[in-house]
Amino acid sequence: MKPVNQKAWFLVAPVLLLVAFTAIIPLMTVVNYSVQYVATNAQFHWVGDLWYREVLHSEKFWNALWRNLVFSCIILAIQIPLGVLIALNMPRKGWGVPVCLVLMALPLLIPWYVVGMIWQMFGRVDIGLFGVMLRDFGYNYENDPIDAWFTLVLMDVWHWTSLVAMLAYAGLVSIPDAYYQAARIDGASKWSVFRFIQLPKMGRVLTIAILLRFMDSFMIFTEPFAVIAGGDPVFLSTELKQTVELGQKAAMSIIYFLIILLTSWVFYTVMTRDDGAPRPQGGVS
Amino acid sequence: MLELKDVSRRVDGVDHLVNISMRLEPGALNVLLGPARAGKTSLMRVMAGLDRAGEGAILFNGVDVTGQAVARRNVAMVYQQFINYPGWTVRENIASPLRVKRASREEIEREVGRAAELLRLTPYLERKPLELSGGQQQRVALARAIVKKASLVLLDEPLANLDYKLREELRAELPRLFADAGSVVVYATTEPLEALLLGGNTATMSEGRVTQFGPSGEAYRRPNSLETARTFSDPPLNVLPVENAAQADRYPGARTLAFRAHHLRMERKTAAAHTYTLEVLSSEITGSETYVHLRHGDHRWVMLTHGVHAFEPGSQQTVYVEPDDMMSFQADGRALGHAGKAA
Amino acid sequence: MARIDLDNVRHAYGPDPKSDADFALRRVSHVFEDGGAYALLGPSGCGKTSMLNIISGLVAPTEGRVLFNGEDVTLLSTEKRNIAQVFQFPVVYDSMTVRENLAFPLRNRRMKTDEIARRVDEVLETVGLTALAGRKARGLTADEKQKISLGRGLVRPDVNAVLFDEPLTVVDPQMKWQLRASLRDVHRRSRATMIYVTHDQTEALTFADKVVVMYAGEIVQVGTPAELFERPSHTFVGYFIGSPGMNVVPVAIDGAGVRIGESRVALPAAPVVVDGARIELGVRPEFVKLGAAGIPASVIRVEDAGRYRVAHLSMQGHPIAAMLREGEKIPADPKVSFDPVGVHLYADSWRVALNGAGQ
Numbered sequence: 001m002k003p004v005n006q007k008a009w010f011l012v013a014p015v016l017l018l019v020a021f022t023a024i025i026p027l028m029t030v031v032n033y034s035v036q037y038v039a040t041n042a043q044f045h046w047v048g049d050l051w052y053r054e055v056l057h058s059e060k061f062w063n064a065l066w067r068n069l070v071f072s073c074i075i076l077a078i079q080i081p082l083g084v085l086i087a088l089n090m091p092r093k094g095w096g097v098p099v100c101l102v103l104m105a106l107p108l109l110i111p112w113y114v115v116g117m118i119w120q121m122f123g124r125v126d127i128g129l130f131g132v133m134l135r136d137f138g139y140n141y142e143n144d145p146i147d148a149w150f151t152l153v154l155m156d157v158w159h160w161t162s163l164v165a166m167l168a169y170a171g172l173v174s175i176p177d178a179y180y181q182a183a184r185i186d187g188a189s190k191w192s193v194f195r196f197i198q199l200p201k202m203g204r205v206l207t208i209a210i211l212l213r214f215m216d217s218f219m220i221f222t223e224p225f226a227v228i229a230g231g232d233p234v235f236l237s238t239e240l241k242q243t244v245e246l247g248q249k250a251a252m253s254i255i256y257f258l259i260i261l262l263t264s265w266v267f268y269t270v271m272t273r274d275d276g277a278p279r280p281q282g283g284v285s
Numbered sequence: 286m287l288e289l290k291d292v293s294r295r296v297d298g299v300d301h302l303v304n305i306s307m308r309l310e311p312g313a314l315n316v317l318l319g320p321a322r323a324g325k326t327s328l329m330r331v332m333a334g335l336d337r338a339g340e341g342a343i344l345f346n347g348v349d350v351t352g353q354a355v356a357r358r359n360v361a362m363v364y365q366q367f368i369n370y371p372g373w374t375v376r377e378n379i380a381s382p383l384r385v386k387r388a389s390r391e392e393i394e395r396e397v398g399r400a401a402e403l404l405r406l407t408p409y410l411e412r413k414p415l416e417l418s419g420g421q422q423q424r425v426a427l428a429r430a431i432v433k434k435a436s437l438v439l440l441d442e443p444l445a446n447l448d449y450k451l452r453e454e455l456r457a458e459l460p461r462l463f464a465d466a467g468s469v470v471v472y473a474t475t476e477p478l479e480a481l482l483l484g485g486n487t488a489t490m491s492e493g494r495v496t497q498f499g500p501s502g503e504a505y506r507r508p509n510s511l512e513t514a515r516t517f518s519d520p521p522l523n524v525l526p527v528e529n530a531a532q533a534d535r536y537p538g539a540r541t542l543a544f545r546a547h548h549l550r551m552e553r554k555t556a557a558a559h560t561y562t563l564e565v566l567s568s569e570i571t572g573s574e575t576y577v578h579l580r581h582g583d584h585r586w587v588m589l590t591h592g593v594h595a596f597e598p599g600s601q602q603t604v605y606v607e608p609d610d611m612m613s614f615q616a617d618g619r620a621l622g623h624a625g626k627a628a
Numbered sequence: 629m630a631r632i633d634l635d636n637v638r639h640a641y642g643p644d645p646k647s648d649a650d651f652a653l654r655r656v657s658h659v660f661e662d663g664g665a666y667a668l669l670g671p672s673g674c675g676k677t678s679m680l681n682i683i684s685g686l687v688a689p690t691e692g693r694v695l696f697n698g699e700d701v702t703l704l705s706t707e708k709r710n711i712a713q714v715f716q717f718p719v720v721y722d723s724m725t726v727r728e729n730l731a732f733p734l735r736n737r738r739m740k741t742d743e744i745a746r747r748v749d750e751v752l753e754t755v756g757l758t759a760l761a762g763r764k765a766r767g768l769t770a771d772e773k774q775k776i777s778l779g780r781g782l783v784r785p786d787v788n789a790v791l792f793d794e795p796l797t798v799v800d801p802q803m804k805w806q807l808r809a810s811l812r813d814v815h816r817r818s819r820a821t822m823i824y825v826t827h828d829q830t831e832a833l834t835f836a837d838k839v840v841v842m843y844a845g846e847i848v849q850v851g852t853p854a855e856l857f858e859r860p861s862h863t864f865v866g867y868f869i870g871s872p873g874m875n876v877v878p879v880a881i882d883g884a885g886v887r888i889g890e891s892r893v894a895l896p897a898a899p900v901v902v903d904g905a906r907i908e909l910g911v912r913p914e915f916v917k918l919g920a921a922g923i924p925a926s927v928i929r930v931e932d933a934g935r936y937r938v939a940h941l942s943m944q945g946h947p948i949a950a951m952l953r954e955g956e957k958i959p960a961d962p963k964v965s966f967d968p969v970g971v972h973l974y975a976d977s978w979r980v981a982l983n984g985a986g987q
């Protein structure tokens with residue numbers, strides 16, 4: 001056998017430990033909860049797939065899941081085109097670039113609970129600028145579920161579109177000038193340039209953007225939690241908030257986790273399918 | 286001395302390197318010659334220890350280094366792209382391998398000075414690499430490889446991104462740059478002329494195999510196979526299948542005949558010359574020479590003649606090949622006559 | 629098809645250029661005749677790519693005019709100039725097939741479908757991509773992609789000019805031969821004005837009918853490949869064209885001849901030069917003979933190029949290269965002599981006319 005250097009394991013160990021503590025152990029704990037009944041005195045009883053069957057037969061769960069999916073689709077449908085549009089209109093050189101980038105990054109730097117607070121105030125029908133403006137149209141997020149929803153979408157778009165825009169921008173600036181020059185020479189329309197040069201070249205980063213935004217929005221418990229903290233309005237993931245049973249919550253989390261994992265995997269495979277072609281070995285890449 | 290024993294490498298079911306055995310000595314340049322994707326870069330990566338050979342062994346001065354990491358092999362590599370540390374001056378760039386070795390201040394001073402002198406970089410020592418021309422940037426990368434005094438120096442098409450004339454200049458300097466360091470130097474190129482002008486030994490590569498390895502002039506003049514002859518030809522080799530009895534008598538056992546472009550002549554030298562009358566497809570003039578493209582059946586032949594001649598496309602031209610210039614090959618592609626000597 | 633005039637074109641990339649050194653193109657006036665095959669040859673940074681981009685309209689010149697068939701197009705956009713350009717590195721539309729890539733410039737100009745198909749088939753054949761026509765461009769190798777770029781440059785039948793910016797950089801040497809031959813075929817059949825930028829003398833000389841040699845932002849010579857080889861008008865042309873380049877040796881004029889150290893080389897006539905000019909003798913290695921008579925020299929090293937060898941010698945302290953044909957021997961005590969046909973005299977780097985041989 002050839003000599004193999006085992007030292008590399010020592011270098012990887014800290015990362016493995018970190019991942020174990022932040023991801024694997026919590027995940028296994030949740031899996032553990034999901035197959036047990038946890039009594040108030042912290043006694044555990046094995047219940048098998050009871051919680052899963054219960055969850056999957058619960059109409060409330062399906063409603064919540066459905067609401068979640070619709071929410072994800074809506075925000076993707078808004079954020080991705082909007083982000084790309086913003087990126088296309090950002091300056092490519094000069095002093096405008098850093099100014100734009102800093103402005104775009106601002107919402108991303110605000111912690112999620114502050115975003116919740118901001119919008120809670122902003123949307124209030126008595127003193128919030130936004131709430132007051134829309135009051136005449138019957139807007140009130142505190143007691144109308146549709147309005148609450150609408151506010152959530154708006155909040156998410158405000159918070160995260162700039163991430164999509166910045167990723168798309170990164171993709172755009174990596175396109176060599178020769179491509180634009182060739183397109184001008186080929187007589188390509190603006191739409192053709194977008195369709196055949198910019199969009200394909202942004203493909204990779206957009207895949208990442210879509211995945212990130214999908215995963216994030218599908219687990220949107222945090223921001224609305226801040227908005228409604230204190231009150232008890234109808235909300236997106238009612239189910240999770242109201243369930244007292246730990247095991248049932250765990251089962252639900254696992255199901256969500258699997259859905260996200262599966263969707264991400266399918267999406268990633270489909271989006272990167274064309275890249276499997278053999279790469280030249282020595283040439284200019 | 287670097288020795289490869291039956292080295293093979295497969296990636297995802299595709300052969301990148303197939304049964305390569307060769308012995309590389311310090312002192313002379315070892316050229317890997319072949320078209321893109323022939324396996325030159327793959328072979329270098331395996332030599333360096335960046336990739337692992339799937340099968341076979343790599344020995345350095347008799348010691349098996351097959352699984353050893355690149356960091357422990359004392360290898361220097363120069364790439365087609367000009368790779369330097371952009372934030373450092375030329376002096377700091379050249380000194381970097383010595384800093385890693387914790388050489389003394391005096392030694393660094395001396396070695397950097399010597400390498401800069403050798404590569405004519407002395408006036409630019411305080412500049413940043415990106416302020417230099419492409420040729421100078423590549424010289425900095427070469428200087429780094431020189432001061433490292435690596436036992437193995439791998440140069441992967443280092444001149445490919447340079448202007449024609451700069452390439453000519455650096456090519457003339459290269460062989461002596463590493464001469465006294467005692468390093469084994471490997472140089473990859475796609476250009477036959479470059480392999481010849483660098484001198485030393487050439488390994489012709491084709492589809493992951495080394496088809497011949499020996500002194501460059503030898504591999505050029507006496508290729509052991511049709512594949513080597515093709516790889517070592519620019520302009521492309523002229524090929525002629527043996528079809529009639531007269532040819533079969535003259536070249537017993539041969540299935541394919543081949544000859545180089547400058548051996549196709551407009552006047553005969555001996556009475557035994559092969560004579561062809563062919564259609565001119567096009568001609569190219571380089572100032573001192575003329576390339577004439579001719580149609581021979583399904584094959585396209587190239588004739589290289591001295592002087593400037595005008596040829597009308599579509600016209601007929603009578604041309605000659607001397608039997609002495611004709612190379613003959615068996616059905617399996619091996620050369621006839623001198624196959625044993627060339628190996 | 630068009631005749632292209634550059635009228636006193638100057639170009640600087642920085643704002644507010646003052647001295648000549650600020651100009652990438654110092655002052656260029658040149659006429660590219662309709663239907664000609666031209667090469668712009670020079671080292672990197674000589675201004676050849678700037679010149680090409682000024683012709684295509686990608687760059688607007690700081691001063692001067694560009695005319696197509698006598699019509700001023702200096703301010704016209706690239707799209708309106710109706711030219712095709714092929715870049716150094718492959719530019720392909722990844723998501724399209726090879727065929728769609730070639731059809732793209734035609735579709736954008738609303739050509740009829742059957743005409744597009746016919747034209748595309750023709751060009752696929754020319755660049756050797758017929759077998760890959762249906763493949764997506766994304767998975768192809770760099771040289772295949774470059775063939776697509778070439779094809780897109782050649783596909784439009786009605787362009788004013790086809791411009792090539794070092795198009796064979798990423799292509800294998802063996803493939804270069806084929807593609808160069810194809811390009812010449814296309815030029816012969818279409819008679820489009822073609823301008824080909826390169827630093828590679830072989831490419832320039834084999835492609836072009838007329839080669840424009842550029843050096844430091846200026847045109848130093850325009851001529852056929854044979855003219856550039858036989859009568860370089862500037863020492864730079866002698867050095868840059870030919871491999872190895874022309875030998876340039878400092879000399880002193882001595883009547884109808886020149887002195888190299890102790891030795892004398894006779895010239896056909898006494899040259900007329902300005903007093904104080906730097907005088908040099910230029911002889912290509914092809915015209916340097918090694919024999920029993922002439923100037924004594926010692927061999928430093930010999931390069932083997934296969935079909936010829938290059939001997940590098942030291943003659944009166946000056947380096948000089950001689951080219952030896954296959955089979956030619958180097959004498960034991962070599963003496964250097966020059967073929968009078970290949971002897972040129974330069975004053976301050978520019979060629980001095982000599983009455984007699986070599987004119």
